[in-house]
Amino acid sequence: DTEVTQTPKHLVMGMTNKKSLKCEQHMGHRAMYWYKQKAKKPPELMFVYSYEKLSINESVPSRFSPECPNSSLLNLHLHALQPEDSALYLCASSQRGPGGGQPQHFGDGTRLSIL
Amino acid sequence: AQRVTQPEKLLSVFKGAPVELKCNYSYSGSPELFWYVQYSRQRLQLLLRHISRESIKGFTADLNKGETSFHLKKPFAQEEDSAMYYCAPGNDMRFGAGTRLTVKP
Numbered sequence: 536d537t538e539v540t541q542t543p544k545h546l547v548m549g550m551t552n553k554k555s556l557k558c559e560q561h562m563g564h565r566a567m568y569w570y571k572q573k574a575k576k577p578p579e580l581m582f583v584y585s586y587e588k589l590s591i592n593e594s595v596p597s598r599f600s601p602e603c604p605n606s607s608l609l610n611l612h613l614h615a616l617q618p619e620d621s622a623l624y625l626c627a628s629s630q631r632g633p634g635g636g637q638p639q640h641f642g643d644g645t646r647l648s649i650l
Numbered sequence: 651a652q653r654v655t656q657p658e659k660l661l662s663v664f665k666g667a668p669v670e671l672k673c674n675y676s677y678s679g680s681p682e683l684f685w686y687v688q689y690s691r692q693r694l695q696l697l698l699r700h701i702s703r704e705s706i707k708g709f710t711a712d713l714n715k716g717e718t719s720f721h722l723k724k725p726f727a728q729e730e731d732s733a734m735y736y737c738a739p740g741n742d743m744r745f746g747a748g749t750r751l752t753v754k755p
Binding site: 575634635638640642643644 | 747
């Protein structure tokens, strides 16, 4: 299995809802990432987990809460989001973490819309 | 921090013409650089990495330490090459701004 799988593909939620995005990889990669991508913009790094520990948080608002239950899974818990949080959320993994010089494998993303 | 710059947001060429997408980097030490491509409605995927020195889909990229550049080149562009192209440092997970390539028939 050489894929990164993200669920759900689409998510519509209200500003008071709580939801979670999920990401899974079975390539034995030890680093996993969350990115936010707005239309016609490059992916913006949000969080990096390296060996299941949070190693980078790019000053992301606390309404986004990442979780790495094990080396294959990465979650992004959402609560009290704002309309400007509507975007494509990408998950990626790499064999080693930042500094390891390994390429990333990306999922298809979850398209999130906040009403 | 390791940073890359892609000076062109948009690039348009005709089919069969040569194409060069520019990427400049700004950090010391041994750079590790990648090109990623995002076709319409497809996932972001690795196109090239500088240490492999290979050609993928006719694209090549050479690291020029003197000019601190890692430009992506293809001698004869095809319509299916139309996509977003991102340069990224391998030791930092922050992408360049990207270049949207359009190959016209």
